[in-house]
Amino acid sequence: METLKTNMVILGGGAAGLCAALGAVQVSSSIRLILVSKGLIGKSGSSRMVQGGFNAALKGDDSWKLHLEDTLISGEFINRQDLVSTLAKEAPRCIEQLENWGCFFDRKEGNIHSKTFGGQTKSRTVHRKDFTGIEVTSKLFDQLLAFEEQVLFLQECRALQLLQNESGAVAGVIVFDIRKGTLYLIQAKVVVLATGGAATLFSVKAPPMEKSGDGMALAYRAGAQFVDMEMVQFHPTGLVVPGTLLNGSVVEEGLRGIGGKLLNSQGERFMERVSPNHKECANRDVLTRAIYREVKEGRGTENGGVWLDLRELKEDVIKDEFPNMWKRISLLGKDPKSDLLEVFPTAHYMMGGIRINPYGQTSISGLFSVGEDAGGVHGANRLGGNGIADSVVFGLRVGQNAAIAAINESELQRNFQLSLEKQCNQLKKKLQSPFLNEKGVNPFYLRKKLEETMSQLAGICRNEQGMISALHFIEKLKEWHPRTYINGNLSYNLALQEWLNVENLLIVASLIIHSALLRRESRGAHWREDYPEKNDRDWLSNIVIFKERDQEEDHQLKTKIEPVSFTMMSPETVNSRKSILPPETKLRS
Numbered sequence: 064m065e066t067l068k069t070n071m072v073i074l075g076g077g078a079a080g081l082c083a084a085l086g087a088v089q090v091s092s093s094i095r096l097i098l099v100s101k102g103l104i105g106k107s108g109s110s111r112m113v114q115g116g117f118n119a120a121l122k123g124d125d126s127w128k129l130h131l132e133d134t135l136i137s138g139e140f141i142n143r144q145d146l147v148s149t150l151a152k153e154a155p156r157c158i159e160q161l162e163n164w165g166c167f168f169d170r171k172e173g174n175i176h177s178k179t180f181g182g183q184t185k186s187r188t189v190h191r192k193d194f195t196g197i198e199v200t201s202k203l204f205d206q207l208l209a210f211e212e213q214v215l216f217l218q219e220c221r222a223l224q225l226l227q228n229e230s231g232a233v234a235g236v237i238v239f240d241i242r243k244g245t246l247y248l249i250q251a252k253v254v255v256l257a258t259g260g261a262a263t264l265f266s267v268k269a270p271p272m273e274k275s276g277d278g279m280a281l282a283y284r285a286g287a288q289f290v291d292m293e294m295v296q297f298h299p300t301g302l303v304v305p306g307t308l309l310n311g312s313v314v315e316e317g318l319r320g321i322g323g324k325l326l327n328s329q330g331e332r333f334m335e336r337v338s339p340n341h342k343e344c345a346n347r348d349v350l351t352r353a354i355y356r357e358v359k360e361g362r363g364t365e366n367g368g369v370w371l372d373l374r375e376l377k378e379d380v381i382k383d384e385f386p387n388m389w390k391r392i393s394l395l396g397k398d399p400k401s402d403l404l405e406v407f408p409t410a411h412y413m414m415g416g417i418r419i420n421p422y423g424q425t426s427i428s429g430l431f432s433v434g435e436d437a438g439g440v441h442g443a444n445r446l447g448g449n450g451i452a453d454s455v456v457f458g459l460r461v462g463q464n465a466a467i468a469a470i471n472e473s474e475l476q477r478n479f480q481l482s483l484e485k486q487c488n489q490l491k492k493k494l495q496s497p498f499l500n501e502k503g504v505n506p507f508y509l510r511k512k513l514e515e516t517m518s519q520l521a522g523i524c525r526n527e528q529g530m531i532s533a534l535h536f537i538e539k540l541k542e543w544h545p546r547t548y549i550n551g552n553l554s555y556n557l558a559l560q561e562w563l564n565v566e567n568l569l570i571v572a573s574l575i576i577h578s579a580l581l582r583r584e585s586r587g588a589h590w591r592e593d594y595p596e597k598n599d600r601d602w603l604s605n606i607v608i609f610k611e612r613d614q615e616e617d618h619q620l621k622t623k624i625e626p627v628s629f630t631m632m633s634p635e636t637v638n639s640r641k642s643i644l645p646p647e648t649k650l651r652s
């Protein structure tokens with residue numbers, strides 16, 4: 064085991080982690096930090112996969128207020144308004160900063176070009192064709208390499224446990240080197256969680272598998288608070304290609320923005336019926352429910368999807384603006400000019416997460432969170448293009464604030480709850496334990512069962528009975544988990560990684576369900592067939608959920624239901640400004 068001491072540790076090498084690191088080194092040349100990433104830095108996580116683009120109100124007819132308004136309407140008004148206004152105000156400046164760091168966004172006639180994305184009153188999604196994520200993460204990492212003296216990069220290393228001092232403040236982290244099978248004990252003044260959520264909990268999903276709720280599980284064990292964990296976004300158009308790795312991969316929203324249509328098996332363009340004004344450009348939650356209904360009511364395709372029709376789009380536009388989509392469709396052996404594509408909603412993004420303030424501070428001293436790990440920005444439904452904007456805007460901001468907190472903390476903590484030696488020994492013992500079982504459950508089997516349970520009982524459409532059954536099954540999986548058998552040794556062992564993933568995913572799954580059981584209404588991504596209506600009277604509220612630091616079990620979860628604070632805009636304000644709003648975004652209560 065190697066011991067390291069530093070000012071701050073950032074966990075996660077996606078856009079949020081990279082921006083947090085860049086934000087931190089800008090504060091002072093004396094800052095020293097360690098950037099730990101389970102995957103390759105800048106090449107792992109969802110950020111790299113961002114196709115559509117980055118929302119920023121750049122055009123003359125647009126403004127941060129309209130961006131804020133669209134985001135709140137889409138989030139069905141349970142977003143935290145101070146976070147949304149920060150996002151909308153700072154996004155344009157971040158685009159400028161990204162350009163200065165070398166990102167090429169597409170331009171037309173000299174101006175930055177933007178796409179039309181669902182639920183937005185203006186076209187404000189800035190992009191680099193349909194590989195915006197590659198452009199952004201590569202250039203962010205290139206920038207950070209200039210600070211090699213200040214930043215130590217630990218790649219293919221996963222955080223396993225936060226270190227807490229006697230009063231519960233976070234003061235470091237224990238990290239597992241996936242390649243070597245050894246531990247790093249890192250003492251630090253602050254830790255930033257940017258590990259990117261856990262939308263991989265479902266059978267059909269879009270994010271990469273290494274995102275397994277690790278940051279959320281670390282925060283949960285440390286006693287942090289979570290907000291609106293029931294809000295899990297499904298992207299309406301995931302490809303249906305059963306038995307292949309392309310199953311669940313996203314067909315970019317911009318293709319619907321330029322005229323792609325959804326058809327049921329009877330050839331009906333059903334969005335004309337469901338959302339006559341917006342059709343395929345409706346919000347993601349509206350489209351997801353509509354597609355789900357078509358399939359459940361028997362108007363789906365043989366593989367349980369609906370058709371995406373791109374035949375009327377211009378071939379050169381698809382090839383030029385969506386080269387990756389063209390390639391992906393070709394990989395399926397299809398021609399977008401003559402063939403229909405089969406699609407169904409795919410698990411995509413977690414809107415709920417660790418509760419933060421606009422400085423990224425969690426409820427635990429010394430612990431910050433940013434990006435998809437953190438909750439509150441997107442409310443009940445994230446707008447496409449607001450995810451990468453969230454990671455970049457808050458990444459830079461939270462990195463700076465965490466660095467300032469580290470500077471203000473004069474000394475590294477030395478008084479830990481448990482001696483560091485004891486904590487490391489306990490972890491080593493735990494990592495060895497599945498190798499000592501002579502037989503037992505396979506971790507990949509546990510993962511499959513968990514995904515099936517979440518998809519069937521706590522996915523797009525939920526009800527109380529189903530979710531209670533899901534919770535019972537999750538408890539069983541938690542009992543099976545210590546009985547896992549793994550062959551081999553600690554070094555580069557994928558089964559061991561999956562065993563650790565499942566342990567964390569089980570925590571996140573149970574937080575999602577506990578929160579979803581509490582919210583007795585349907586709002587945004589949270590659709591309860593036993594409470595099908597949105598209920599603004601009782602539920603314009605956030606659900607906060609956590610366990611006390613010293614509690615072992617999650618059946619002692621604490622919950623609070625807190626009314627939303629309408630500091631910028633309320634549902635009434637918006638209804639009175641309906642001239643600038645598309646009709647079906649009016650509140651339905």
Ligand SMILES: Cc1cc2nc3c(=O)[nH]c(=O)nc-3n(C[C@H](O)[C@H](O)[C@H](O)COP(=O)(O)OP(=O)(O)OC[C@H]3O[C@@H](n4cnc5c(N)ncnc54)[C@H](O)[C@@H]3O)c2cc1C
Nearest residue numbers: 076077079101102108109110115116222259434435450451
């Ligand atoms: C297919 C797809 C397309 C998308 N398209 C868009 C789009 O067009 N526009 C948009 O705004 N948003 C889009 N999103 C959402 C967007 O990708 C996310 O909002 C954003 O990238 C999240 O950034 P992040 O840094 O929080 O997490 P990620 O980019 O997912 O990064 C997480 C990082 O944490 C690391 N990590 C995980 N666990 C650990 C651990 N235990 N220890 C250390 N490191 C760890 C991972 O290896 C990774 O480096 C898309 C998402 C997907 C999946």
